[in-house]
Amino acid sequence: MISFEKVSKFILSEVSIHIPAGVTTGVIGVTGSGKTTLLKLACGLLQPERGSVYTLGREATIPSGRQTKLLPKELGVLFAHLPLLQPEESVRSNFQSRGLIYRMPKERFWREYHRLSERLGFAEFQQEKVQTLSLGQRRRAELGAVLLHQPKLLLLDEPTVGLDQNAKEALRSLLEEREADGLTTVITSHDMSDIAAVCGRIAVLNQGRLYAYGSRELLLKKYAPVDVMQLTLRSGVPNLEDLPVKSYAADNDKWMLIYDSNHITSAEILRTILTTCSVQEVSIHKPDLEDVLMRIEQEKTEVTEEQGKT
Amino acid sequence: MKNDTLHLAGVYTKTVMKSWFQYKVDAVLRSLAVFLREATGIIVIYFTLLKFDTLNGWNIYEMLFLFSLLFVTYGILIIFFTGLRDFGGTVRSGNFDRFILRPRGLLFQLIFCNADWFAAIGHGGLGIVLFVISAGKVGVVWNAATIVYYLLAIVGGVLIQGAIFLFLATLNIYLLETNSLKELFYWNMRKFAGYPISIFHKSIQVIMIYVVPFAFVNYFPAQYLLRKSDMAQYPDIFMYLTPLVGGGMYLLAYAFWRFSIRYYKSSGN
Numbered sequence: 001m002i003s004f005e006k007v008s009k010f011i012l013s014e015v016s017i018h019i020p021a022g023v024t025t026g027v028i029g030v031t032g033s034g035k036t037t038l039l040k041l042a043c044g045l046l047q048p049e050r051g052s053v054y055t056l057g058r059e060a061t062i063p064s065g066r067q068t069k070l071l072p073k074e075l076g077v078l079f080a081h082l083p084l085l086q087p088e089e090s091v092r093s094n095f096q097s098r099g100l101i102y103r104m105p106k107e108r109f110w111r112e113y114h115r116l117s118e119r120l121g122f123a124e125f126q127q128e129k130v131q132t133l134s135l136g137q138r139r140r141a142e143l144g145a146v147l148l149h150q151p152k153l154l155l156l157d158e159p160t161v162g163l164d165q166n167a168k169e170a171l172r173s174l175l176e177e178r179e180a181d182g183l184t185t186v187i188t189s190h191d192m193s194d195i196a197a198v199c200g201r202i203a204v205l206n207q208g209r210l211y212a213y214g215s216r217e218l219l220l221k222k223y224a225p226v227d228v229m230q231l232t233l234r235s236g237v238p239n240l241e242d243l244p245v246k247s248y249a250a251d252n253d254k255w256m257l258i259y260d261s262n263h264i265t266s267a268e269i270l271r272t273i274l275t276t277c278s279v280q281e282v283s284i285h286k287p288d289l290e291d292v293l294m295r296i297e298q299e300k301t302e303v304t305e306e307q308g309k310t
Numbered sequence: 311m312k313n314d315t316l317h318l319a320g321v322y323t324k325t326v327m328k329s330w331f332q333y334k335v336d337a338v339l340r341s342l343a344v345f346l347r348e349a350t351g352i353i354v355i356y357f358t359l360l361k362f363d364t365l366n367g368w369n370i371y372e373m374l375f376l377f378s379l380l381f382v383t384y385g386i387l388i389i390f391f392t393g394l395r396d397f398g399g400t401v402r403s404g405n406f407d408r409f410i411l412r413p414r415g416l417l418f419q420l421i422f423c424n425a426d427w428f429a430a431i432g433h434g435g436l437g438i439v440l441f442v443i444s445a446g447k448v449g450v451v452w453n454a455a456t457i458v459y460y461l462l463a464i465v466g467g468v469l470i471q472g473a474i475f476l477f478l479a480t481l482n483i484y485l486l487e488t489n490s491l492k493e494l495f496y497w498n499m500r501k502f503a504g505y506p507i508s509i510f511h512k513s514i515q516v517i518m519i520y521v522v523p524f525a526f527v528n529y530f531p532a533q534y535l536l537r538k539s540d541m542a543q544y545p546d547i548f549m550y551l552t553p554l555v556g557g558g559m560y561l562l563a564y565a566f567w568r569f570s571i572r573y574y575k576s577s578g579n
Binding site: 073082103 | 314318321322328329332404405407408412414572576
């Protein structure tokens with residue numbers, strides 16, 4: 001669906017990635033890591049300095065002439081900094097214009113419009129002018145607008161900025177539904193929890209390089225494999241001698257164990273502890289994507305320090 | 311569904327109107343302000359020219375006729391070509407990126423999303439007033455042939471200036487900013503075009519005929535209708551070429567646009 005072959009542009013350097021059809025992929029990275037540049041390359045708004053970009057089976061170049069009628073119809077693109085709706089028009093008339101631009105048959109247009117306005121919750125302010133809406137309201141309408149013509153490929157740059165929890169949940173379920181119908185989505189976001197909830201695959205950009213790419217589970221195992229188990233014991237003392245625990249701390253009946261989930265599972269640890277102790281309460285903290293990014297930043301600092309020494 | 315282009319043009323026009331009519335008084339005053347601003351310039355020239363009987367054989371009404379062609383064509387021009395005139399701003403605001411990502415022609419969107427109807431009323435209105443004042447006094451015999459010629463000359467004049475805007479907009483893709491070029495090649499040349507080109511130095515005449523051919527916007531069409539003696543220094547064929555020059559220039563500028571648009575780079579984050 002999207003294929004980058006050794007692409008360099010601005011901060012992006014030698015990025016090669018293949019995003020298959022029908023998958024939702026999150027692109028994470030700190031500010032300035034090249035997330036938006038990657039999306040702009042994917043939709044042809046930017047051309048690579050080196051390498052090639054193929055989207056929907058075609059080289060991602062500026063569509064002109066005949067191509068204009070083919071490529072954008074299959075694309076839904078939302079950039080945080082690009083105006084998508086006419087500010088002096090109401091939400092509803094913006095959608096009507098869009099339906100016309102995308103040549104949607106009336107029946108299909110109204111069916112989609114009503115569905116999206118209910119699901120994303122902009123039905124209640126559909127008659128308001130876009131310029132009078134709050135950021136969150138505008139973003140709901142914009143998300144509806146990019147989904148309206150049922151694109152095959154959706155590129156969303158920071159789509160959850162300004163959205164409340166209900167709207168995020170609505171977006172997540174809409175994307176899941178569309179994914180089941182074959183929609184491919186690429187999302188960039190600063191909010192790791194949003195990405196984690198929606199994306200089957202994650203690409204991590206670090207200083208313009210593709211640092212990691214794979215399923216969420218794979219990334220966590222590779223970059224943040226450390227789990228933390230907290231226990232409150234009723235009786236007994238745990239025997240940790242044979243367990244590959246990285247470290248532990250004890251305060252009377254409260255224990256905290258830190259271990260590498262690649263080496264031992266929580267269930268195995270708990271089973272061993274239960275042989276000598278009675279446990280009143282147990283909680284396990286699993287790392288999230290925020291931890292992955294922290295780990296990457298940490299590695300970067302270590303490499304820089306290492307280079308400083310040599 | 312294919313024939314919905316006019317409908318969409320109507321929708322875009324309605325949106326542009328709504329945008330202007332957010333501030334109704336300002337919208338009306340804009341037309342008036344443009345009219346008065348340009349009329350003031352003409353009034354100054356009018357009183358200056360009253361001190362002379364003729365300017366290289368052109369009397370005051372013939373000069374006003376020359377000006378009327380310039381204003382009428384510009385009035386029509388900014389309905390269709392404001393988006394190209396202000397292309398740099400459209401790119402900087404991110405709106406051009408938005409156009410690119412829609413399944414409609416780029417020029418179609420640039421034209422209909424930016425039509426400046428109120429300035430058009432100001433410029434076009436002044437052009438019509440000047441035409442009404444001068445047309446009856448310059449000795450033109452208005453018949454079917456001259457009316458058809460006049461209309462074709464207007465179309466050609468609009469296309470010539472539109473081609474200049476389209477060419478400069480295309481250069482914007484490579485140079486990122488072309489305001490100085492626009493000032494130099496359009497606005498300065500347009501100032502010369504208010505007068506018979508025969509009064510200028512040969513080098514300026516060459517520029518106005520062959521480089522930025524404003525002479526075909528008003529001077530040569532006016533010559534066809536007025537037959538002034540200074541036409542003797544130019545080939546007669548020039549009087550008939552305005553529609554061809556307009557069409558040819560526009561096609562060339564359009565080909566340049568089509569070739570160059572693939573090199574467009576989004577303005578960044």
